[in-house]
Amino acid sequence: MIKKFNRRKFLVYGSATFGTSLLLKACANDETTTTTSATNASSPTATGASGGGDTIRVGILHSLSGTMAISEQSVVDAEQLAIEEINNAGGVLGKRIEAIVEDGASNWDTFREKATKLIDQDRVVAVFGCWTSASRKNVLPVFEQKDHMLWYPVQYEGQECSRNIFYTGAAPNQQIEPSVDWLLQNKGTDFFLVGSDYVFPRTANTIIKAQVAEKGGRVLGEDYLPLGNTEVTPIITKIRQALPNGGVIYNTLNGDSNVAFFKQLQGAGLTPDRYPSMSVSIAEEEVRAIGADYLEGHYAAWNYFQTVETPENQRFVQAFRQKYGQDRVTNDPMEAAYIAVYLWKQAVEKAGTAEDLAKVRAAAYGQTLNAPEGTVTMQPNHHISKVVRIGQVRNDGMFEIVNSTDSAVEPIPWNQFVKETKGYACDWSDPNKGGRFKAA
Amino acid sequence: MDAVSRIGARGKRQAFWIEAAIVGAIALFLIIVMPVVLSNFRLNLLGRFLSLAIVALGIDLIWGYTGLLSLGHGIFFALGGYAISMHIKLEDADGGLPDFMSLYGGTELPWFWEPFYSFPFATFAVVTIPALLAGVLGYLVFRNRIKGVYFSILTQAATIVFFNFFNGQQKLFNGTNGLTNFQTLLGASVNTQSTQFVFYSLTIILLVGAYALCRWLTSGRFGRLLMAIRDDESRVRFSGYNPTEFKVLVFAVSGALAGIAGAMYTLQSGSVSPRLMDVAFSIEMVIWVAIGGRGTLVGAILGALLVNYARSFLSEQFAEIWLFFQGALFLIVVTVLPDGIVGWLKSQGIQSLRGRKQAFTYPSLEEDPEIQQERQELETKSSE
């Protein structure tokens, strides 16, 4: 009797568990599936049966949960928009693109696991994905071992040039170096460097320090915040001590810390007229999350702003808002992800195949595209040449573009300020040169 | 447990051999059959989950048996991973600097990297560094009789501190990115199928070894003392035992197991990063044990496998659900299934066993009204 009773109880609770998760699944899933189906009735969902003859499978690998979901979700949106547009325009080589979305869960191990799964199980022909350098570094061996292809859409610290990765975001010389030059010319020569405690800010700051020293400026202090830390009072004290009469703050903070930093910067009276700051991780979305009230007058360096005036950009912004809602904004990584899909499509079409990755790769070199940010060209070093812009935050949360380079800047992946990599370059179109060779 | 002691010495020996045979059979099955059945991707997944089962055993030892909830096993896990990775990075660098150091402006090898040139030292470090750290940390905490929730929070804080430390040391440990892109270990390429199979088999052997170790520790007088410490520590003290020594030892053993697990996991996942010291990951380890059934070794292993497979499956199908599901798991396991799956099965099993056996072993017990009443009380209590 006792036994029966307990077993029954177990059944009840067991089914309760299962049921609850089903309910939650149904509700949350509703949202994702319906947002896709609402605007794109024929778009394939994540779990298609087989590749089939008339579809081409690509993978999308970003964090949909965890800390990085904040940034990566909208990149996925942009990639799906591009895929949908291509499909609506007839697909690639007459085939529809089927996107398989995997969640990296802000966990580098998971990224690696999912990358393996996309390549081995789902047999995708290309993967669009990653945001943090750590996630890219973790999937890199997978892509190299399997000689596969990753399109990486975020500005990063350089020092890498893999045969199996195409980088559509900025290399350091396409974002940081021009902005430092501009600051030195227009805003002063005394710098304070603030960054999150990980590889990108540290590398960026190595470059900045070398560059500032070379051009006659001074770096009077630097400090790093652990990711997610929001207690910035000590840093503000340090800035005041280092720059008592004003100066330039170069900000490579990432994520939540930015919000705290700018809110408290204003509270402490370090206003942009005396302490202008240049950020490289703050784009339109971040401005919205921080509040334009706090950021007005500060600067950011990117290749793309939503306010860029090109016909391509107007189309892009409009299409994005139509699909995801009128209040959404676009930003640089989203644009880079968007054009990554188009560049891949052009390469596939030139190569005449999606499966032969070597051919696709070779076809990619030299592809140009009239992107929302202007004309971009895929270089043999797997990075793209792009225009560099400096924007000032307006009170409506958009950027006033105050400076842009006259022409597209060529990407330099290897850091020319670090002794070990000085003078090195990368060229995958020439088998004798490869990922890292000593340039003449 | 009580069933075992009742059978007597000969029965005990017999039970031991039966158990050994079952464990051996399962291990052989995993080593021989699984590689045939599973694709490489799935086999690698299984291998990693099995190495997570080793750390689950460690947590079961410290939590299930000794009653100390550690939320910091990620530290030991990651340290084990770092130890073996440092060796591989040095081997790959072939006398030079590991690649990340030179790329980010490092010029000379930090002194503590030197010993990791030696493979024996690296394997030794996989076990001893986590064990030592656990021992020291444990000693500092236990000697002041800090326990319960305090201990849990302190271990959690330690996790954050270690995360910050490893995360911030770009030149020493490659910061956030961690150590990745492994090439060779002892001259063999780590990424080939055959090497990975060796790692997989080694994981199983180590898991069996860990199981045997925990089995030995938890049966016999030592194991009973651990339970006594869990149930009433100050009573143990008044009986003349010093609980601190025992707790430190168990925590160190548990840390060592986590270190081994971390090393095997790292070898199969191909990277180690401060993410392994994430607060959430360490708490997740606890839930594996809780789901499987704390205080039972099989439960710990089973729980680790089950939860990780559920995660892998669910996050493949519906990414957003996983957190809801994981949260629900935590809630359900503490409210409805406090003894976990194995504990539940066991209590059911033993109840039926006792029901039959008592009929002839202790007829008087069945009739004793006091016993009846006690039992009723126990049942109402447990069903509350």
Next chain:
Amino acid sequence: MQKILEIEDVTVSFDGFKALNDLNFNLDVGELRVLIGPNGAGKTTFLDVITGKTKPTKGRVLFKGRNLRSLSEHQIARLGIGRKFQTPRVYLNLTPRENLELTSNRKKNVWSTLVGKPKNAERNSVAGLLETIGLSSRADIPAGLLSHGEKQRLEIGMLVAQSPDLLLVDEPVAGLTDEETENIGDLLLALAESHSILVIEHDMEFVRQIARKVTVLHQGSVLCEGNIDQVQNDPKVIEVYLGQPMDDSDTAHSLELEASGSEL
């Protein structure tokens, strides 16, 4: 006669409240002493100080002439002081046999606990003890299933298994039936043949059964000492307990009532 326990001028204060106040106390080797006192007299604190759970704010405790101040509980226990708690504290998830085996273990460091096997002699003594406390038939079920009285007996058994020179017994018969109470009394008397014993008790019947000498604690210091009749007729004691004099049987009765209310 040789003293096994000497307590000299011990004061224990918690935030200014003096649980023990300049207490002086001696116990002879082989003596059986009963300690009584109203609630809050400091009886349990008294045991805490002897066993090292609480360190005296002032004064010293000597066991066999040795100062216990710098020793921790387990060291004191190893010296030969055993303690039984007010509410029975046995390991509920272990069986009575395992409970006894754990406490009877002679070498209590980590290593020998880990590798040592219980000797045959120890096993036999455990079996004998189970017999003595009348738990042989229940030796192998979890102690959590035992009745209250059985747990009390088991705990006394554990105390004996530890084979201390001095037994500290806190309310051994609280919540027991009359028959069980008498059993426990006999057990204590038997133990007194070979051990020094200090019993804290409220049940005056029981005290009468076992006591040779009684000490009354009040507000952290000794109020009076003597045999049971002397103590019960001492006007100070009666005043402390009742506020006014009363006759013998009523006193005993009221003390019992008071005892039953003091369970925490």
Next chain:
Amino acid sequence: MLIGLFDGLFNGISIGAVLLIAALGLAIVFGLMGVINLAHGELMMLGAYTTFVVQNAFRQFGEPFFEIYIFFALIAAFFVTAGVGLILERGVIRYLYGRPLETLLATWGVSLILQQFVRSVNWVLVIGLAVFCVLFFGGLWILNHRQNRAFHKWAIAALLPLSLGIAIAVGRFLADTYQLAVTRPWFGAQNVDVSAPTWLRGGLPLGNFQLPYARLFIIALTIVCVAGLYYFLQRSPWGLRIRAVTQNRSMSSCLGIPTQKVDALTFALGSGLAGVAGCAISYLGSVGPNTGQNYIVDTFMVVVVGGVGKLVGTIVAALAIGTVNYLVGSGTLAILFTPIQPLADFFTFFATTSMAKVMVFALIIAFLQVRPGGIFPQKGRTVDA
């Protein structure tokens, strides 16, 4: 120099004030029930989101009202999180008293659910959940009030999938009919912006320095909270009951104090304080699904160092940790010790925000070697060692 010292002190106190207001709720709950609420950070997050919602509502009313929205936000945040806390206590925690470690795990589960909830909450989810709750718990209520309990368990087993099915169907129907209007997440995974009213921006100039108004406001708010809490605990009948239960649960229960109600009330109060803290921190940092995670461990350390005995312990611990964190992290100590070279080097090494945390943890461990029970441990004869 004097102003510099004052500035250092002010910054230390202001960091401490944030820690204190965040730890206050945690400390009284821990003191009363021995329960560490790992979802405390998420309750703060809910408070911050409430602030966001209130802010948006007031923005529509225009200028003069927007300037005072913060007071309404504080009240709303308090009641919203107190309500959530109450549900949490009644629904989960009360089954786990006496099992603090299990409570730890359960509240962690709750924190995961809350995090994901704010990410994906939309009308479909809310309506689906509401329908499910009405059907399932309504059904349970009816079942429990019937005399015939023969098929009780089976009825529940049938009720569950039934109400689930209906809830899912309703959700699907809504999603298909209204589409984006109901399936759009309310907040999404991104951070949301909370802007302070203009009078809270900027700061009070003081020589070279400027005391941020937001910081001053938080310090004032903390003082008000502490004073209010103190008054509540010391002077009100419920406060008396809470203190009684904190000291001796079973005795209080014997004396007719409704301990269950006291527990629920305290938990709700603690959660409400978390909400107020969440509102306060939204003027300093980010408001997003991860907001809570950034604060929890620091606040736990406050509770550990403070001890469970007295509110004073929490206050002293928060201020001490805040000040030490600031002095080490900002390099003030390094400058102070400039004459003594080795010490200066030592403190310079720790003078980054990351390393300051390492140092503070080491100091806490060292402190616990001297006072394992915290600054003000519970003293006296306890039943358990």
